[in-house]
Amino acid sequence: MTLRNAELSNADATSRVPFVSSDAPELPTSAMLSTPGVGLDRRTSLTGAKPMMMSSLVVGTPAGDQFDAVPQSLFSALPSHVRNTADAGTDTTISPAVTPADHMFRLIHRSSIRKPRHETSLKTRSNPVHEKLGALRFAAVVQRPAMPPSRIHDPRVAQVDPRKDVGDAPSWVEVDLDRLAENAAGLLAVTHVAGVDQEKHNDGAVLCGVVKKNAYGLGATHVARKLQRTGTGMLAVYSPGEAEELAAAGITLPLLVLMPVTSFDRTDALYRCAAAGRLHLTLHRTEQAEQLDEAFRRLGLKMPVHIHVDTGMTREGMSVDEAAALIPMLTKMPGLKLSGLMTHFATADNDPAFADEQHERFDALLDGIGDALPRGVALHVANSYATLRHRRFHRRLIRPGLGLYGYAQPALTEGEIIAGLDGGDHTPELLPVVRWCSRVVHVRDAPAGATVGYGATFKLKRDSVLGVVSAGYGDGYPLALSNKGVVRVALPGDGDAAPPRLAVCRVRGKVNMDQLVVDLTKALQQTKLPKEAALGCEAELYSNDPAAPNAVHTLAAAIKSHPYELLCRLNPRLPRVYLG
Numbered sequence: 001m002t003l004r005n006a007e008l009s010n011a012d013a014t015s016r017v018p019f020v021s022s023d024a025p026e027l028p029t030s031a032m033l034s035t036p037g038v039g040l041d042r043r044t045s046l047t048g049a050k051p052m053m054m055s056s057l058v059v060g061t062p063a064g065d066q067f068d069a070v071p072q073s074l075f076s077a078l079p080s081h082v083r084n085t086a087d088a089g090t091d092t093t094i095s096p097a098v099t100p101a102d103h104m105f106r107l108i109h110r111s112s113i114r115k116p117r118h119e120t121s122l123k124t125r126s127n128p129v130h131e132k133l134g135a136l137r138f139a140a141v142v143q144r145p146a147m148p149p150s151r152i153h154d155p156r157v158a159q160v161d162p163r164k165d166v167g168d169a170p171s172w173v174e175v176d177l178d179r180l181a182e183n184a185a186g187l188l189a190v191t192h193v194a195g196v197d198q199e200k201h202n203d204g205a206v207l208c209g210v211v212k213k214n215a216y217g218l219g220a221t222h223v224a225r226k227l228q229r230t231g232t233g234m235l236a237v238y239s240p241g242e243a244e245e246l247a248a249a250g251i252t253l254p255l256l257v258l259m260p261v262t263s264f265d266r267t268d269a270l271y272r273c274a275a276a277g278r279l280h281l282t283l284h285r286t287e288q289a290e291q292l293d294e295a296f297r298r299l300g301l302k303m304p305v306h307i308h309v310d311t312g313m314t315r316e317g318m319s320v321d322e323a324a325a326l327i328p329m330l331t332k333m334p335g336l337k338l339s340g341l342m343t344h345f346a347t348a349d350n351d352p353a354f355a356d357e358q359h360e361r362f363d364a365l366l367d368g369i370g371d372a373l374p375r376g377v378a379l380h381v382a383n384s385y386a387t388l389r390h391r392r393f394h395r396r397l398i399r400p401g402l403g404l405y406g407y408a409q410p411a412l413t414e415g416e417i418i419a420g421l422d423g424g425d426h427t428p429e430l431l432p433v434v435r436w437c438s439r440v441v442h443v444r445d446a447p448a449g450a451t452v453g454y455g456a457t458f459k460l461k462r463d464s465v466l467g468v469v470s471a472g473y474g475d476g477y478p479l480a481l482s483n484k485g486v487v488r489v490a491l492p493g494d495g496d497a498a499p500p501r502l503a504v505c506r507v508r509g510k511v512n513m514d515q516l517v518v519d520l521t522k523a524l525q526q527t528k529l530p531k532e533a534a535l536g537c538e539a540e541l542y543s544n545d546p547a548a549p550n551a552v553h554t555l556a557a558a559i560k561s562h563p564y565e566l567l568c569r570l571n572p573r574l575p576r577v578y579l580g
Helices: 128-132 177-189 212-217 220-228 240-248 271-275 286-299 320-330 352-372 384-389 521-527 552-558 563-569
Strands: 031-034 066-069 091-093 103-109 139-142 172-176 206-210 234-237 255-260 279-283 303-308 336-342 378-382 434-446 464-469 486-491 501-508 516-519 538-542 576-579
Touching: 172 177, 177 206, 177 220, 177 576, 206 220, 212 220, 212 240, 212 563, 220 234, 220 240, 234 240, 240 255, 240 271, 271 286, 279 286, 279 336, 286 303, 286 320, 286 336, 303 320, 320 336, 320 352, 352 378, 352 384, 378 384, 464 521, 464 538, 486 516, 486 521, 501 521, 552 563
Parallel strands: 172 576, 206 234, 234 255, 255 279, 279 303, 303 336, 336 378
Antiparallel strands: 031 103, 066 091, 103 139, 172 434, 434 464, 434 538, 464 516, 486 501, 486 538, 501 516
16 A cells, blocks of 8 residues: 555544644534625525625616726636626626625534524624534624715624724725635535545545735734634744744644744744644755754754655755655654655646646655655645645645635636535635725816826826825735726715715726825716715725625736735735724
């Protein structure tokens, strides 16, 4: 029997997850959160049915209001199911953001819908007795609060009041931690092989959440705390400094440091974490292993380490041959304990054939070393994309990053996608967790022929009404979206109690350091509102609706960038508002 086929059978119940510390809480790994349709074009029933994505840019209203058209560059980047139902050259239908009535959402454990036990007007509450038993069995009824006309409203949570929550900041970033938990549960769900008795075999993978670079700019401590409470078994960071931040914040999950660390001593800020067995380091070369062995022998510790095998990424990591030689050497190093063997795929998103080649090289290593690999070593190769491709990549542990934050699925092109991804029982619907908002702070008329912004890169073809939004490249909005981006502005509804009407407004001229200009002309004409009505209205720069024309992955595709970059660009000084 080869190692790769025996990797689960070789580990008993206690050694299957060798890196989970004794003081780490036991939490379910298959909980799935079912949410109502949130964002701007989703609907759901209150019967627990899965939300259905509407096949349009936004939901139409009875009046069929027509606002500004979506630019061709953004239209071409939209998902195919959206492109098939809209024309880039025609105006886009815009609708209220608020779904009617009250909304209910349920946390589902093993696909059984629990009846609501608690009611609250703002946020969910969990039963501590149930948490102690290892089952998250709670639900909440969320009442829709009163809302000013300019608010684009998420009905699951209390509305964000910038004056209260973010002070005088002109823009803010909303991070939906409930969606984060749903995405984690969805990724774990697909790792459970259908037909297997989970109580006896527990063949699902362990989730190692990647929270490096401040959780892709979203706030590592908040993200880590949420993941710790939702069945995550480990967290991955890049540097020791990132691990220090999480340890200082009280995170008790094991922390895997991915960069090559070569020294460690008793004065290190991570010493207590290491002494408790919650720190794991990654080996990239044999000399590094020798240096760490010496350091931890002096400290009387046995450091868990993971060997990073370079199978085709050609970045960090050691060659297959070097890894094969190092594995038996580690058994003679008293300061180190081999806890993991890993590789990283370069093209699992758009070239799964090359990912298969890398996987074959990894398997060839396992076949070559045979019984030299110690019992209970965690094998892990799957990033978010590979997790969504096929279960053969899941092994003992998956390392999703972008998928946790809801931006992996749109990037999957070519090749196979995991069975059921388009509607099966174990299908995860990974939804964006980020929404970036600002306000329209100035409105003005501009005549036809006027040029807009630095460099005079845009000339108006008609008399126009322009709005200034207080965000720019100094905040992280890409300069490359000049004359290409779109922003959704929540204009007042038709009546005092009416929900806002969302207008897709194009960015005109170059993006500035702290402001950008949007065209409000058609939106105001269609709504018959005076230009003063737009002043102070909320402007959504990044949407958490995956089908919106200002979704992060759509904007990134329009400028040949990537959601990674757009998220990490978000300036740390922008206030983060954590929902859920």
